[in-house]
Structures are given as C-alpha cells and as structure tokens.
Amino acid sequence: MFFARGIALYGGIIFALYGLRDNGFADDKAAKDLQRLIVRKEAAALTDEDAKKAAYKQIRAQRIAAVKGDKRYKSSVTAEFQKSYAEKQWLR
Numbered sequence: 872m873f874f875a876r877g878i879a880l881y882g883g884i885i886f887a888l889y890g891l892r893d894n895g896f897a898d899d900k901a902a903k904d905l906q907r908l909i910v911r912k913e914a915a916a917l918t919d920e921d922a923k924k925a926a927y928k929q930i931r932a933q934r935i936a937a938v939k940g941d942k943r944y945k946s947s948v949t950a951e952f953q954k955s956y957a958e959k960q961w962l963r
Contacts, residue, residue: 931957 896902914926935953938944 927959928957931959 896905911930914923914930917923917926935948935956939948
C-alpha cells in the first residue's frame with residue numbers, strides 16, 4: 872500500500888517537473904518586454920507628482936532612443952516629434 876503511494880507520488884513529481892511547459896523566458900526580448908512593463912507600473916505607483924513626471928520623461932526618452940536606432944522608424948523621429956512626445960504627461 873505504501874509502496875503504491877510512493878510510486879504514485881514519485882510519478883506525480885516527475886510529471887510536474889518534466890511534463891509541464893518551460894515557464895522561463897525564451898529569449899532576452901521577452902524579459903525586456905516584462906522589464907518595460909514593470910518600470911511603467913512602478914512609475915505609475917509613485918505618489919509624488921514631480922517624481923512621477925520625471926519617471927515618465929525618462930521612459931519616453933528611452934523609447935525615443937530605441938526608435939532612433941531602428942532603421943524602420945529612423946526617418947519619422949524628427950526634432951518636432953521628440954519635443955511633442957517629451958512634453959506628454961502620460962504613458963501607454
């Protein structure tokens with residue numbers, strides 16, 4: 872009786888360890904996407920309005936820098952766009 876329970880428990884543990892999908896990140900892109908979400912949520916949770924605005928400004932600056940390096944969107948990032956985007960007080 873105990874032997875059968877032991878075998879069932881062992882089988883359950885093996886299935887739980889090896890029978891499930893890998894729950895880790897497949898590549899660095901998935902980890903970076905999650906990190907961007909965490910940074911945005913932390914900025915939204917700030918209570919000080921000046922600190923929140925500074926955090927949002929930093930996030931927008933990072934986004935503009937990322938787009939500038941991309942060949943696809945390089946031509947659309949003009950000085951006028953950068954100025955208008957940096958003045959916004961919210962994030963999507």
